[in-house]
Amino acid sequence: MNMDIAAVNALPYEDFVDILGNVVEKCPIITAAVWSGRPFLSLAALEAAISEFIDALPESGKEGILRCHPDLAGRDLQSGSLTRESHEEQAGSGMGALNSGEASRMARLNQEYKERFGFPFVICARMHDKENILRQLSARCQNERAVERARGIEEVKKICHLRLQSLVLTDNRV
Numbered sequence: 001m002n003m004d005i006a007a008v009n010a011l012p013y014e015d016f017v018d019i020l021g022n023v024v025e026k027c028p029i030i031t032a033a034v035w036s037g038r039p040f041l042s043l044a045a046l047e048a049a050i051s052e053f054i055d056a057l058p059e060s061g062k063e064g065i066l067r068c069h070p071d072l073a074g075r076d077l078q079s080g081s082l083t084r085e086s087h088e089e090q091a092g093s094g095m096g097a098l099n100s101g102e103a104s105r106m107a108r109l110n111q112e113y114k115e116r117f118g119f120p121f122v123i124c125a126r127m128h129d130k131e132n133i134l135r136q137l138s139a140r141c142q143n144e145r146a147v148e149r150a151r152g153i154e155e156v157k158k159i160c161h162l163r164l165q166s167l168v169l170t171d172n173r174v
């Protein structure tokens, strides 16, 4: 599936949500909401609409988005119940191939992070390898809650950007 922005703009909302509903993990309400903003002049304009919708949410809503994300190398990966997108991202960054030391460190730090902040550690896995993810997780456990809320949302937007790129052709294609 790789449509251009004109084809995206022509979609009835049912198809729009079916195709683009997971660009923010398990948050199809965001996709469904921005459909009202058609026609989008470009993929960048669609991405900006998503970003503005997220930014307009109260802090509780932003935390809710973070809570819809599965842990990296967590129980959904073990049980095979990740979304297709998340599975590809986690596999690509080596989350499915941690050695036992890395796996237990990851589980311990993920737990520590969640206990401290009340939402999971979120990072754009496609932009990092496993060593880098573990280093960032450990460092980010030390931050303030508000800093981490904002940081997590930045990462959600990076994930969204890459998911959109794989679904919609960019404007300057031949």
Ligand SMILES: NC(=O)N[C@H]1NC(=O)NC1=O
Pocket (backbone or CB within 6 Å): 025, 069, 070, 071, 072, 085, 086, 087, 089, 090, 120, 121, 122, 123, 124, 125, 126, 159
């Ligand atoms: N917790 C977390 O960061 N999850 C994710 N990151 C990513 O790139 N895909 C995910 O599912």
